[in-house]
Amino acid sequence: MMKASIATAVCLVAALCTPAQANDEDVKEYREHVMKSLNAQAAILGQIVSTAVPPDNLQAHLDSIALLASTALAAFEPKVPGGEAKPDVWAQWPDFSKRMREFADKTAAAAKLGHTASPEEALSNMLDVMDCKGCHEVYRNEKKGKKP
Template identity: 55%
Template sequence: MIKAVALVATLLLPLAGQADDKDVLEYRQRIMKSLQEQTAAFGQILSGAGPTENTLAHMETLALSASVALKAFEAKVPGGEAKPEIWSNWPDFAKRMQEFADKTAGMARIGREQGVDAAVMEVLDALPCKACHDLYRDEKKK
């Protein structure tokens, strides 16, 4: 009986690793999708098409999502829209993601302390998405 359990465990172990990679990839995609959706909603507000009373909530949600985004890449699981350059140039990618998290947190803090009008002045600096996406995102892999 013990040998049978050991055999089953040995056979299932590789499958568990694959499931883990799949879960890691799915989690990362959800975090990045959340950032994309929050940025889009925030853009609607800034363009006048969304309710301005939600501006601070979107700033804070962006900051929270950005604060966990880097961790979602640390497992170094390829796939999705992530280019391999993320892991071959990890120090640059990690630095950019940390700066993104810091700047969105700063924007949200300004929004809380000085008001959203002051925080809106930080948007271009806080959301440098395109520069990072140009290097590290393969949008053709959808």
């Protein structure tokens, strides 16, 4: 009885100490989901900029982008090449992580500005903030038929 409960306790602790390992496919899928979520939010900003939809929810979308951007670096931390990620993501990790941090910082600043600025002002430097292409050109091997 005593032995069994000790074994159970040890198992429980071991389970807590070693979280289930995400497999490589999960790792790739996770970072792709983060990127796709960013993509959807970027598309919404585009709709707002083009006045296809009113800017009523602009702050929520700026906040969403900043939040997603803040999760992106961790999504790439496991070194699992594949998907559309070039091996340079990990070979040039100091540069890649610097770019991702800058992206997170800029989107956070844009979300902060949104609280005090007019929609026009808040959106005025979006080309600089949403520099998705700058990173993709170096680190993403875009497969045909996928956007952007």
